[in-house]
Amino acid sequence: MEMNTAFKFSDYLELQEVRVILNTVSKVSMHPERDHLLINILWQTGARITEAISLKRKDIGIAVITLRNLKQYKKVKGVRVLDPTADKDVEVSSKLCDDIKDFCSKNDFVGSDFIFRANRTNGQMKRWYPLWLLQKCSVVSGISKRGKMTKFGRKRGVYPHLFRHSNAMYLLEVTHDITIVKEQLGHADIRTSQGYAYSKKPRIKKAVAEMKWE
8 A cells, every 4th residue: 555645654663662662661660560551552542641541440341442532522501521422442452451451450440440540649640650651661772752853952752642653553554444543543634633433343353353562
């Protein structure tokens, strides 16, 4: 397939680089199992970081994860509330779901519990932590982002949203079907992070099931 220039990203990770980052987590994290799961979720779902750290035990299915849209609102009796119909089910490997469930079981998490918690307060993990974690992984692994230089003259390193682009590119490279990318990530096209898909199609399940994520 000849890729349209609209879908070309210089700022994404190759599969081997993702594997290196995942393998680096245990070297920098005090909670390697939890943090490995978090990064793997970012990778396999293309979730925004706010969606990932908002996941609860009840959001994990057999081979699907329900991501909660925290940006789309509607008015109910004049009150602005999150729109639950904007949530989407994303197909992932069954192994990832099994690993998450095992982690939740070991920590006695019930359906309404956040999977990813802050190290000290035990409340919901803050957005800064995944960024800090991935920056540490960047240093140890030697992998830097391919984007613009910072004002200090060096590349920033790996950051959470990079996995969203990486997921989209990997899906496109493996399936050669841009509609799968659009439906799996909810993109109008690969340049935008707006919009959500609500349908689950058998071909998406089959494509994701056959992909080697790790």
